[in-house]
Amino acid sequence: MGNKATNTNKQIQILSGRGLTLDFPEAKVKEFLLDIGYYRLGFYWHHFEIDDDHNFAPDSKLSDVIGLYYLDVDLRNILLKYLNRIEIHFRTKVIYYVSNKFKDFPAWFADDAIVNNSFIQSTPFKTSMLNRVYTPEFINNNKTLKKHHQNNPQDTYAPAWKVLEFFTFGVLLNLFKNIKDTDIKKRVTESMGILNIDKFENLMSAVVLIRNICSHGDVLYDFNTPRGLSVIPGIDFVNSDRNSLNACLKVIAYFLKHISENREKDFINDIETIFKENSKNAVIEKIIKEKIKYQ
Incomplete structure (x- = not known):
């Protein structure tokens, strides 16, 4: 399709020109294009293409793409x-x-005696998996963790049986x-x-x-x-x-x-x-x- 948006009339013209049989009424074809989308359907009609110009193999049908x-x-x-x-x-x-x-x-998942330090501790060059996940947003988005930290402000981490449920x-x-x-x-x-x-x-x-x-x-x-x-x-x-x-x-x-x-x-x-x-x-x-x- 190139780098410019096109309407359904143009999309139908392009598909027909490349050899795809549009074996539905035009209104239904437009419905598919507006419901699923030209770009997403392209992931599926790609299977039926035969060259770098996106031409379709003989007898390629839109009904098969939809199927x-x-x-x-x-x-x-x-x-x-x-x-x-x-x-x-x-x-x-x-x-x-x-x-x-x-x-x-x-909170064994944050203990470097139990889990490799690379999972727990960030370096100047790389943020650890734990630090990427266990953030203030992560806590606030999960009621169980938010409540735990409100009731236990001294805890850096909630217990594993609470935390891992949200990983x-x-x-x-x-x-x-x-x-x-x-x-x-x-x-x-x-x-x-x-x-x-x-x-x-x-x-x-x-x-x-x-x-x-x-x-x-x-x-x-x-x-x-x-x-x-x-x-x-x-x-x-x-x-x-x-x-x-x-x-x-x-x-x-x-x-x-x-x-x-x-x-x-x-x-x-x-x-x-x-x-x-x-x-x-x-x-x-x-x-x-x-x-x-x-x-």
Whole structure:
């Protein structure tokens, strides 16, 4: 589209000129453009483009672009439900095991005898994760923490079981990685079905990444992990595929199984249902198999 805003009439002209079949009435096409947006839809019709001039492959249809968009939306909504379950479970295990190991240090996440100093202490060149997160705004935005500091003005930090509830999934995992006591970390990872701490952190990092994509409404269908997923017993990565979205779905199912077998079954059923429904469209079916790599 270049660097100048255009109206829907111009956008329709551009898409038609590049070879996209607009197989809806013009009013409906404009509705899509004003509802979803030309730029956001571009993330999805990009799949159908064949050159740097953004021309479309023969027989490319707007209905297929819209179908791909809504597959992505529905997938994100399903994943958020189950990723939330994993996040809460992981948060609870970290709080429980570490807090009970270090009962005399309620704010153990800020103690450099327990957590690597790089997480806690800023340097002249870098603000630590803790200092970026635990700010006056962070306290004021969370009623529990605000009340704690009002009632305990001498405390620099509230206890972990209050604070960690408000850490993002990513910050929580970062904190976990920086815990020094490997025995207590093993208690957490083993409770979630993984014996090796490094492999747990690798797989959970992928889960956090998928969670962030879903939360921010980013494109999901063509996702590939920047690093290969760790191999563990219990996860069958088909054809050694350890990067695709489907590989990540297997990791999510594995964690759910060690939280609740019923939730794992629900997740698998929900994923199978959405892919089966969308596979009625041959174009979308091909994307599901070749991009998502779901078989």
